[in-house]
Amino acid sequence: MPALIPADRCIAGRDLSEPRLLPGGRAIAYVNAAGGAAHVVVQHLLDDGACGATAQLADNPPIRPGRGLGGGAWCATPDGRAVVYVAADGNLWRQSTEGGGAEQLTTHGPERSATGVYVGHDGATVAYVIDQAEVCSVPLVGGEGGGGAVRLDRGDADFVLDPWVAPDGSVRWMAWDVPDMPWDHSRIVIATSGAELREERPVGCVQQPRVLPDGTPVCVRDDTGWANVWLGAAPLLTEPVEHAGPTWGAGQRSYAWSPDAAEIAFTRNEQGFGRLCVVDVAGGAVREVARGVHGQLSWEGHRLAALRTGAGTPTQVVVYDTRTWERSVVAVGPSADWQPTDLVEPTAVQLATPEGPVHARLYAADEPDGRLIVWLHGGPTDQWQVTFMPRVAYWRSRGWSILVPDHRGSSGHGREYQQALRGRWGELDVADAIAAAHAAHRQGWGAAGRTVVIGGSAGGFTALGAVALEPELFAAAVLLYPVTDLLDLAERSYRFERHYTDSLVGPLPAAEAVYRERSPVWHTDRLTRTPLLLLHGDADAVVPVEQSRVLAERVNALGGRVELHVYAGEGHGFRQPANQLDEYRRIGDFLARHVQIASAS
Numbered sequence: 001m002p003a004l005i006p007a008d009r010c011i012a013g014r015d016l017s018e019p020r021l022l023p024g025g026r027a028i029a030y031v032n033a034a035g036g037a038a039h040v041v042v043q044h045l046l047d048d049g050a051c052g053a054t055a056q057l058a059d060n061p062p063i064r065p066g067r068g069l070g071g072g073a074w075c076a077t078p079d080g081r082a083v084v085y086v087a088a089d090g091n092l093w094r095q096s097t098e099g100g101g102a103e104q105l106t107t108h109g110p111e112r113s114a115t116g117v118y119v120g121h122d123g124a125t126v127a128y129v130i131d132q133a134e135v136c137s138v139p140l141v142g143g144e145g146g147g148g149a150v151r152l153d154r155g156d157a158d159f160v161l162d163p164w165v166a167p168d169g170s171v172r173w174m175a176w177d178v179p180d181m182p183w184d185h186s187r188i189v190i191a192t193s194g195a196e197l198r199e200e201r202p203v204g205c206v207q208q209p210r211v212l213p214d215g216t217p218v219c220v221r222d223d224t225g226w227a228n229v230w231l232g233a234a235p236l237l238t239e240p241v242e243h244a245g246p247t248w249g250a251g252q253r254s255y256a257w258s259p260d261a262a263e264i265a266f267t268r269n270e271q272g273f274g275r276l277c278v279v280d281v282a283g284g285a286v287r288e289v290a291r292g293v294h295g296q297l298s299w300e301g302h303r304l305a306a307l308r309t310g311a312g313t314p315t316q317v318v319v320y321d322t323r324t325w326e327r328s329v330v331a332v333g334p335s336a337d338w339q340p341t342d343l344v345e346p347t348a349v350q351l352a353t354p355e356g357p358v359h360a361r362l363y364a365a366d367e368p369d370g371r372l373i374v375w376l377h378g379g380p381t382d383q384w385q386v387t388f389m390p391r392v393a394y395w396r397s398r399g400w401s402i403l404v405p406d407h408r409g410s411s412g413h414g415r416e417y418q419q420a421l422r423g424r425w426g427e428l429d430v431a432d433a434i435a436a437a438h439a440a441h442r443q444g445w446g447a448a449g450r451t452v453v454i455g456g457s458a459g460g461f462t463a464l465g466a467v468a469l470e471p472e473l474f475a476a477a478v479l480l481y482p483v484t485d486l487l488d489l490a491e492r493s494y495r496f497e498r499h500y501t502d503s504l505v506g507p508l509p510a511a512e513a514v515y516r517e518r519s520p521v522w523h524t525d526r527l528t529r530t531p532l533l534l535l536h537g538d539a540d541a542v543v544p545v546e547q548s549r550v551l552a553e554r555v556n557a558l559g560g561r562v563e564l565h566v567y568a569g570e571g572h573g574f575r576q577p578a579n580q581l582d583e584y585r586r587i588g589d590f591l592a593r594h595v596q597i598a599s600a601s
Helices: 007-011 390-396 415-419 428-443 458-469 486-492 500-504 512-518 546-557 577-594
Strands: 015-021 027-034 037-045 051-057 074-076 082-086 092-096 114-119 125-130 134-139 159-165 171-176 187-191 197-200 206-211 217-221 228-231 255-257 263-270 273-280 286-291 293-300 303-310 313-321 326-332 347-351 358-363 372-376 401-406 451-456 476-480 532-537 562-567
Touching: 007 390, 007 577, 015 074, 015 293, 015 303, 015 313, 015 326, 027 074, 027 303, 027 313, 027 326, 037 326, 082 114, 114 159, 125 159, 125 171, 134 159, 134 171, 159 206, 171 206, 187 206, 217 255, 228 263, 255 293, 263 293, 273 293, 273 303, 347 428, 358 428, 372 428, 372 458, 390 401, 401 428, 428 451, 428 458, 451 458, 451 577, 458 476, 476 577, 486 500, 486 512, 486 546, 532 546, 532 577, 546 562, 562 577
Parallel strands: 074 114, 372 401, 372 451, 451 476, 476 532, 532 562
Antiparallel strands: 015 027, 027 037, 037 051, 074 082, 082 092, 114 125, 125 134, 159 171, 171 187, 187 197, 206 217, 217 228, 255 263, 263 273, 273 286, 293 303, 303 313, 313 326, 347 358, 358 401
């Protein structure tokens, strides 16, 4: 068995996001967040691929960083002499890359927040979105205080995101209307320089709308059943893999073109495993550059930059020399203490169910003894790709195998698979989670009495549904800020997801009976036979903490075994290091008490 990985190693390090090459490719900038503070690091790149001098920007006021492979928090001017960023106060600020004080451009914060920043090619204006509801532009010179801000959209879309300014001055962005989510149906809106608006509506969804230097539109859309890069009115490539993830926020950049637009780099999601590729636009030949999940692509000069991560690759900012495709690492986010023996690649597996195969990935323990965690992702329209996941390494080092199912409704496996959950959330996903556990037992990956289910948010909802239907299947369940009451969620969740249940469950009030039937809080008598651990933040704006409190009270009143801990000041996920460490400890102690031969942390 490998050496035990300490929990403090899992939370150590810094978060890296939004790397971008500055014009000409002789410097790269990225967002660095650690210890509750964030700023933009500018790193000069030498001819031999090494890193030169650095500078620190966007820290007074501090930048409000994006997360993971998303962003939209900053953009450089076309000459590379300044950056425009979204500060923690929700406003846009401009700062020279030489340093010095930052200049405020807008005054709509802190009540309202900007995102999706993009500086026009003329360097005179910046386009951005306010609260995912309004597309605006403001001049970079003479527009201080927001006096020159102009709204570009008509206000006839429920949501707007990711404006892009074309060389001809037109602005395009993605838009969608409730009850759809952006991965259900979305469209491109184009504002011409004459203030005229027109729309392009694909069959399904669209994202990342942009324009090549010659005026050719480029975007990602799933008309063919897979989210592929499109050039003009046709796919650049038609292949059964996804070239982008679902639009959970602003700033995804899963493709980029070369300075002469002769090649386009793009990402592939291959059953959860990532790959970076480059396609010749004219001939269609594809070069597979590197394995690993890549995102935030930018191409300047002879360099291609990306955020890269993988099962054995702690998250890093990398730069490829496009003449040789050699890779240089500019920065690494997590702690430097990780060893190759700590991290393993999972195995892609398919689990048979009555309605078809379910995709999953198995992180097998070095010395399996029947202990198995069935770990359910949130969303539910999402996926845990094969990225750097310290949690997995932590529990593997303690003898656990981890099975990560992509129940139907998950992203990464095409539109049909993703849309299968419409109207069936709390039914199909639950059935798939149960089928995954049974399949794992048949294959010998886990054993009865030693299998637990863990899920956060929507994954916690699915886990509770699985425990309610087959309480003997799982020795225990760990629920992190879980959805327990669909009616309450539909009424009180934050704006982006407030109508999500309309498509996942059904429209109200007609479907109220279905909401109650699938809500664990209304059927707590089904949850008394399995020990439950509930962890929730009291400042959660997505799933109110009252959902966990009510569930715990009702189950315990019926003789069940629920342990609830509420973290003060935490939202939808735990950010404070002390609370993150406490989460590891509580889960370890809980499993040690309820699972045969499980070891405490």
